[in-house]
Amino acid sequence: MPMNIAIDGPVGAGKSSIADLVAQRLGILHLDTGAMYRAFGLYALRMGADMNDEQAMAALIEQADIQAVCENGEQRTLLFGEDVSALIRTGEVSAAASAVSRWPAVRRSMVRAQQAMAAKADMLIDGRDIGTRVLADSPCKIYLTASAEERARRRYLQQMEKGDTTPYEQVLFELNARDLQDMTRETEPLRQAEDAVLLDTTGMTIEQSVEAIVKIVEEVYGKQS
Numbered sequence: 001m002p003m004n005i006a007i008d009g010p011v012g013a014g015k016s017s018i019a020d021l022v023a024q025r026l027g028i029l030h031l032d033t034g035a036m037y038r039a040f041g042l043y044a045l046r047m048g049a050d051m052n053d054e055q056a057m058a059a060l061i062e063q064a065d066i067q068a069v070c071e072n073g074e075q076r077t078l079l080f081g082e083d084v085s086a087l088i089r090t091g092e093v094s095a096a097a098s099a100v101s102r103w104p105a106v107r108r109s110m111v112r113a114q115q116a117m118a119a120k121a122d123m124l125i126d127g128r129d130i131g132t133r134v135l136a137d138s139p140c141k142i143y144l145t146a147s148a149e150e151r152a153r154r155r156y157l158q159q160m161e162k163g164d165t166t167p168y169e170q171v172l173f174e175l176n177a178r179d180l181q182d183m184t185r186e187t188e189p190l191r192q193a194e195d196a197v198l199l200d201t202t203g204m205t206i207e208q209s210v211e212a213i214v215k216i217v218e219e220v221y222g223k224q225s
């Protein structure tokens with residue numbers, strides 16, 4: 001059985017950056033499932049599809065060719081072979097990803113692809129339904145969170161570094177709106193799995209968060225060299 005670690009949590013909890021570092025430390029792959037939903041959101045935007053139309057979304061996911069590949073230790077997300085890794089990081093695509101991810105047919109397709117990848121290799125997977133669905137049988141689940149204000153502050157600073165001047169209040173508003181949508185959708189809403197360890201990183205540095213997660217993993221799988 002491969003070593004499969006599940007990390008879930010709300011927007012801006014630091015899942016992706018922390019998971020990347022933890023996976024590096026453990027020498028295993030990191031799959032960012034949010035990037036796959038984002039790629040589908042981008043596809044829906046490009047096709048001008050109605051994201052509120054369940055039938056249209058079910059038909060569109062059947063045609064979509066989305067792949068997550070690892071190149072030089074980094075995930076590249078491909079949409080029909082085009083590397084869209086940078087294009088999927090906009091606010092517009094974030095909102096689209098959250099909107100399309102509420103449809104059962106979309107989730108089924110994504111979950112199937114993610115479980116197939118996890119069956120083949122040691123992997124740390126982050127998302128919203130990893131502990132509750134994709135890796136429901138994993139013995140190692142972490143629910144990563146921080147206060148909404150801290151998550152918004154981190155995101156605001158990250159965006160500022162990239163030259164994005166969206167005000168803090170708007171970042172906080174959008175983060176709360178996306179969390180609400182992700183936590184209240186009918187199909188596999190974001191929630192902490194009963195057997196997940198809760199890690200609140202408010203006031204913690206990235207390094208401290210990485211250490212805390214490595215410790216949790218080692219408690220389950222033993223010390224990793």
Ligand code: DC
Nearest residue numbers: 033034035037097098101127128129
């Ligand atoms: O982790 P992220 O912000 O890149 O995810 C983008 C959106 O995709 C998020 O708002 C909800 C959705 N998502 C999901 O429904 N299930 C996952 N496993 C990962 C992401």
